[in-house]
Amino acid sequence: MAASYNPSIVETPIYEWWEKNNFFSPGNPQNEPFTIIMPPPNLTGALHLGHALTVSIEDALTRWHRMLGHDTLWLPGVDHAAIAVNALIEKQLREEGKSRHDVGREAFLDRTWAFVEANRSRISTQHKRLGASADWQREAFTADAERELSVRTTFKNLYDDGLIFRAERLINWCIGCRSAISDIEVEYDDEDGSFWYIKYLLDDESGESVTVATTRPETIPADVAVAVNPNDERNAHLIGKKCVVPTTNRIIPIIGDDAIDIELGSGALKVTPAHDQIDFDIGERHGLEIINILNPDGTLNELAGEYAGLSLDATRQLIVQDMENLGLIERADPYTHAVGHCQRCSTIVEPLVSEQWWVDAKHLAKPAIQAVTSNQINFVPSRFQKTYLRWMENIRDWCISRQIWWGHRIPVWYCADCGHLTVSITDRDSCESCDGVNINQDEDTLDTWFSSGLWPHSTLGWPKELHEDLKRFYPTQVLETGYDIIFFWVARMIMLSIYNMDGVPPFDTVYLHGLVRGADGKKMSKSTGNIVDPLEAIETYGCDGLRYALISGTSPGNDQKLTDDRLESGRNFANKLWNAGRFVISLREQHKDKITTAYSEPALEDVWISSRLAELTEEVDRLLTNYELSEALRQIRDFFWDDFADWYLEIAKIRIRNEDYTPLTVLTETYEMTLRLVHPFMPFISEEIWQRLQKSIVGSNEQQALIVASYPNSQEINIKKEPDVLDQFDAIQEFIRSIRNIRSENKVDTARKIECFIVTSEYTNEVRNLSDAIKSMTRIDPLHIVSEVNQAPTDQVVSQVTNGGTVIVPLGGLFDLEVERKRLNEDLQIIRQEIERQNQKLDNREFREKAPEPVVQKELDKLEAAKAKAVSISARLDELITD
RNA sequence: GGGUGAUUAGCUCAGUUGGUUAGAGCGCUUGCUCGACACGCAAGAGGUCGUUGGUUCGAAUCCAAUAUCGCCCA
Numbered sequence: 018m019a020a021s022y023n024p025s026i027v028e029t030p031i032y033e034w035w036e037k038n039n040f041f042s043p044g045n046p047q048n049e050p051f052t053i054i055m056p057p058p059n060l061t062g063a064l065h066l067g068h069a070l071t072v073s074i075e076d077a078l079t080r081w082h083r084m085l086g087h088d089t090l091w092l093p094g095v096d097h098a099a100i101a102v103n104a105l106i107e108k109q110l111r112e113e114g115k116s117r118h119d120v121g122r123e124a125f126l127d128r129t130w131a132f133v134e135a136n137r138s139r140i141s142t143q144h145k146r147l148g149a150s151a152d153w154q155r156e157a158f159t160a161d162a163e164r165e166l167s168v169r170t171t172f173k174n175l176y177d178d179g180l181i182f183r184a185e186r187l188i189n190w191c192i193g194c195r196s197a198i199s200d201i202e203v204e205y206d207d208e209d210g211s212f213w214y215i216k217y218l219l220d221d222e223s224g225e226s227v228t229v230a231t232t233r234p235e236t237i238p239a240d241v242a243v244a245v246n247p248n249d250e251r252n253a254h255l256i257g258k259k260c261v262v263p264t265t266n267r268i269i270p271i272i273g274d275d276a277i278d279i280e281l282g283s284g285a286l287k288v289t290p291a292h293d294q295i296d297f298d299i300g301e302r303h304g305l306e307i308i309n310i311l312n313p314d315g316t317l318n319e320l321a322g323e324y325a326g327l328s329l330d331a332t333r334q335l336i337v338q339d340m341e342n343l344g345l346i347e348r349a350d351p352y353t354h355a356v357g358h359c360q361r362c363s364t365i366v367e368p369l370v371s372e373q374w375w376v377d378a379k380h381l382a383k384p385a386i387q388a389v390t391s392n393q394i395n396f397v398p399s400r401f402q403k404t405y406l407r408w409m410e411n412i413r414d415w416c417i418s419r420q421i422w423w424g425h426r427i428p429v430w431y432c433a434d435c436g437h438l439t440v441s442i443t444d445r446d447s448c449e450s451c452d453g454v455n456i457n458q459d460e461d462t463l464d465t466w467f468s469s470g471l472w473p474h475s476t477l478g479w480p481k482e483l484h485e486d487l488k489r490f491y492p493t494q495v496l497e498t499g500y501d502i503i504f505f506w507v508a509r510m511i512m513l514s515i516y517n518m519d520g521v522p523p524f525d526t527v528y529l530h531g532l533v534r535g536a537d538g539k540k541m542s543k544s545t546g547n548i549v550d551p552l553e554a555i556e557t558y559g560c561d562g563l564r565y566a567l568i569s570g571t572s573p574g575n576d577q578k579l580t581d582d583r584l585e586s587g588r589n590f591a592n593k594l595w596n597a598g599r600f601v602i603s604l605r606e607q608h609k610d611k612i613t614t615a616y617s618e619p620a621l622e623d624v625w626i627s628s629r630l631a632e633l634t635e636e637v638d639r640l641l642t643n644y645e646l647s648e649a650l651r652q653i654r655d656f657f658w659d660d661f662a663d664w665y666l667e668i669a670k671i672r673i674r675n676e677d678y679t680p681l682t683v684l685t686e687t688y689e690m691t692l693r694l695v696h697p698f699m700p701f702i703s704e705e706i707w708q709r710l711q712k713s714i715v716g717s718n719e720q721q722a723l724i725v726a727s728y729p730n731s732q733e734i735n736i737k738k739e740p741d742v743l744d745q746f747d748a749i750q751e752f753i754r755s756i757r758n759i760r761s762e763n764k765v766d767t768a769r770k771i772e773c774f775i776v777t778s779e780y781t782n783e784v785r786n787l788s789d790a791i792k793s794m795t796r797i798d799p800l801h802i803v804s805e806v807n808q809a810p811t812d813q814v815v816s817q818v819t820n821g822g823t824v825i826v827p828l829g830g831l832f833d834l835e836v837e838r839k840r841l842n843e844d845l846q847i848i849r850q851e852i853e854r855q856n857q858k859l860d861n862r863e864f865r866e867k868a869p870e871p872v873v874q875k876e877l878d879k880l881e882a883a884k885a886k887a888v889s890i891s892a893r894l895d896e897l898i899t900d
Numbered sequence: 901g902g903g904u905g906a907u908u909a910g911c912u913c914a915g916u917u918g919g920u921u922a923g924a925g926c927g928c929u930u931g932c933u934c935g936a937c938a939c940g941c942a943a944g945a946g947g948u949c950g951u952u953g954g955u956u957c958g959a960a961u962c963c964a965a966u967a968u969c970g971c972c973c974a
C-alpha cells in the first residue's frame with residue numbers, strides 16, 4: 018500500500034464494481050423499504066456544489082439505511098427545465114441569426130432533444146463521480162414517455178374536477194422568455210425611479226384638473242379611469258365627472274373606490290387594468306374595459322397611438338417630455354419601487370392581461386396544509402414548517418401555461434367547427450364532441466414544475482396503479498433538497514401527490530439544506546469568480562475529502578461557506594484512515610500466526626476503546642436518526658483520530674513490540690467497525706481499506722462489499738462497555754499528559770530518558786498495568802509507583818497534581834526553583850478560584866434545595882477534588898520554601 | 901412593512917430537552933526522523949458566547965427589547 022492515499026486511482030474502479038454488482042438497487046424485499054427520490058437537477062449546465070451537497074447528504078442517508086438492512090431505493094432523475102433549456106436553444110439559434118419561429122416547432126424540438134441526450138449522460142456521469150449510490154436502472158426524466166403519461170393524466174383529472182381551467186387574468190409576462198410565468202418565478206428588486214404628479218384635465222369647461230400620481234407614466238395610453246377615495250375631501254367631488262387622458266386625449270371616467278390610499282401620492286390613481294394587479298381588481302369591480310398596449314416583445318402596440326413600436330423605457334422618456342411640453346407635469350419626486358425580473362433570464366417582467374391555463378391552488382392546498390399541521394409531514398429544521406404554511410395559506414392560483422415549445426405540450430385540442438375543447442391523455446385527431454377533424458392542439462406548454470410536482474409518484478410508475486414500485490416504495494421517507502425551492506417544488510409535490518395518490522402524502526420528512534457559498538461568503542457565481550467546481554475539488558482532495566468538507570460544514574437549513582481549509586481537513590482525514598489501515602494490515606500480516614480471537618482477560622485499554630466505541634455507535638445512531646449528520650461525522654472522526662489512533666494504536670504498538678500480540682484482535686475489530694461507521698460519509702476510502710482488511714482477516718481472495726455490510730451496533734462489540742474504565746483510562750491519560758507537559762515546559766531534551774514518580778492510591782493497579790505504555794509514551798525510566806507523596810524525592814523536582822494523583826519528576830540540573838514556584842503559585846491561584854466558585858454555588862441554600870440531587874453531588878465532588886488538589890499544591894510549595 | 905436566520909477563539913463553525921473548566925478544524929507559538937501517517941506527533945497560547953433587561957437555585961442555551969448583517973414574502 019502506498020504511503021499516502023491516492024483517491025484518483027481508487028475511486029473509479031470501486032464505483033464501477035459497486036454498480037456492476039447491482040448494490041444500488043433495492044434487494045431486500047423482506048425488509049421494510051427506505052426511499053429517497055433524488056431532486057432532479059436541471060439539464061442546463063454542469064453539476065455545482067449544491068448538487069454535491071445534495072448527493073453527500075442523500076447518499077449518506079441511503080448508505081446508512083442500506084447498511085441497516087432496509088430495502089433501500091434512491092431514485093435518480095433529471096429535470097427537463099423547460100424555460101431554461103428553451104432559452105438556451107433560442108440563444109444558440111440567435112447566434113446563428115435565427116429565431117425559433119424561423120426553424121419551426123419540429124426542428125426546434127429535434128435540436129433540443131439532441132442537447133438533452135448529450136447533457137443527461139453528463140449529469141449521471143457526474144453524479145457517479147460524486148459516489149451517488151443511486152439506482153440508475155430506475156433513472157427517470159421529467160420529459161420521458163412515462164412522465165408524459167403522468168402529466169397528461171394529472172392534467173385531465175384536474176380539468177375534469179374543475180381544478181384546471183382557462184381564464185383571462187393578469188399574468189406576469191417575461192419579455193425575455195416571451196411567455197407567461199408564475200408569481201413565484203418573479204424576483205423583485207428595488208430600483209430608483211420617480212413618482213410623477215400629472216394633471217388630468219377635466220372634460221368640461223371648468224379648466225379644472227385632477228392630479229394623478231404614478232410611477233409608470235408609460236402605461237398612460239392604457240388608462241381607462243381615474244380612481245379616488247370617496248372619503249377624500251380633496252377629490253370626492255370629482256366622482257362621476259370625466260377627464261382626459263394626457264397625450265392620447267381619450268375621455269375616461271373618474272370613479273370612487275374605497276381601496277384608494279388617500280395618503281399615497283395625490284390620492285388619485287390612474288387605473289390601468291391591463292398592466293397592474295390593483296388596477297385590474299378595480300376594473301373588475303367597476304366593469305371597466307381593458308386596454309392592453311403591449312406586444313409580446315415588450316414594445317407598445319397600435320393602441321398606444323403615437324408611441325406604438327417603442328419600448329416601455331423609450332415611451333416613458335418620450336411621454337414625460339410630451340406632458341412637460343403640455344404643462345401637465347406638476348412635479349416628480351424620487352421614488353424607490355420594486356421591479357419584477359424573471360428568475361430565469363433576469364429581464365423585466367410586465368404585468369399583462371392574458372388568457373392562460375390555471376390550477377386552482379387553494380383547493381389543492383387544503384389537504385396539503387392538513388398533512389403538515391397533522392405532522393404527517395415533518396420539516397427538518399422545523400422552522401420551515403411555518404414558512405410552508407404561511408405560503409400555502411395565502412396561495413394564489415397557479416398559472417401553468419407557457420408560450421414556449423420545450424416542455425409538456427398542453428393536452429388540449431380546440432375544435433374549429435364546434436368550438437369544443439377536448440382534453441385528452443392520448444393524442445387526438447378528432448373532436449370528442451362533433452367528431453370533426455378540424456382540431457388543433459393548444460400551442461402552449463406546461464410550467465416545468467408541473468411535471469416535477471408529480472415526481473414522488475411519477476418516478477415510481479404512477480398512473481399505473483398496480484406498478485410494483487408504486488406499491489412498495491410510496492410514500493417515500495425523506496425528501497431532501499434546498500430550502501430555496503420549498504414553494505416551487507416541495508409544496509407542489511405535496512399538493513399534487515395528495516391529489517393523485519388518494520390523499521397519501523408523498524414523504525414523511527422534508528430535510529432542507531442551505532446554500533453552499535464561496536469562501537468569501539457570497540453566493541457562488543461566474544461573475545464573482547468564487548465558484549468551486551465539484552469535479553476539480555474531487556481531483557485535488559478526493560471525493561471523500563469533498564464529501565467530508567460538505568457534510569462537516571452543514572447543519573440543517575443553514576448556509577455554509579466552503580473553504581479550502583475544510584477540504585484539506587477532509588483529505589487529511591482520509592489519509593489518516595488510510596495510514597492507520599495500512600499499519601493495521603501490515604501488523605496483521607507480520608504476526609499472522611500469533612493472532613488469536615480469544616480475549617479472556619482484556620487489558621484496560623482494550624476495555625476502554627471498546628467502551629468508547631460502544632458509546633460512539635449509540636451516539637451516531639441517535640444523531641443520524643435526528644438528521645444531525647455533521648455531528649455524527651465529527652464524533653466518528655474524533656473517536657478515530659484521538660482515541661483510536663493517538664491512544665489505543667500507540668499503546669498497542671508498545672504491547673506488540675513487547676511481543677504481546679493480543680491487541681491485534683481489538684485493534685482490528687475497532688478499526689473495522691470505524692470503517693463501517695464512516696462509510697456513509699466517505700464511501701470510497703472506507704470500501705477500499707475494508708476490502709483489504711477483510712482479505713487479511715478472512716484470508717481469502719473473495720471480494721466482499723462494505724457497502725452492503727451491516728452498520729455497527731454496540732451489541733456486536735465483544736468487550737462490553739464498562740463505565741468505570743472510562744474514568745480509569747482518563748486518569749492514565751492525565752498522568753501521561755502531565756509528564757509530557759513537564760518535559761516540554763522544562764525543555765527536557767526529547768531523546769533523554771528521565772526518572773518519574775506517580776503518586777496515586779486510587780489508580781495503582783491501572784498505572785502498574787500500563788507502566789510500559791506510560792514509560793514509552795513519555796520516555797521516562799525508571800517509573801516509580803508510590804502511594805504517598807513522602808515516598809518521592811522533594812529536591813529539585815517538578816510536580817503536577819491531577820485528579821487521579823500526582824506526577825513528580827526529578828529534574829536535577831534542569832530544575833529552576835523560581836520557575837517551579839511561579840508555576841505552582843499560578844496553579845494554586847486557579848484552583849483557589851475554582852474552590853471559591855464551588856463554595857459560592859454550594860453555599861446557596863436555594864441551589865441545594867432546588868437543584869436535582871445528582872447535580873448537587875457533582876458540584877460537591879468537584880469541590881472535594883479541587884480542595885485535594887489545593888492541599889497537594891500548597892504542600893509542595895511549602896517544601897520549596899523550606900528548601 | 902411582515903416573517904425568519906445569524907451574531908461564540910485571528911478565520912470557518914459545533915454546542916437539539918438550561919447544570920462542562922464553553923469545544924473542534926484551520927491559523928499561531930515551541931519542540932519532534934522513538935516501527936502507519938509532516939495530509940503527521942507532542943506541548944501550549946487564545947473566548948466577560950453582539951448589547952441591555954428579565955425568568956431561574958443556575959442562562960451561550962429560555963423570554964423581551966435593541967444593534968448589525970443576511971434571506972424570504974408583500
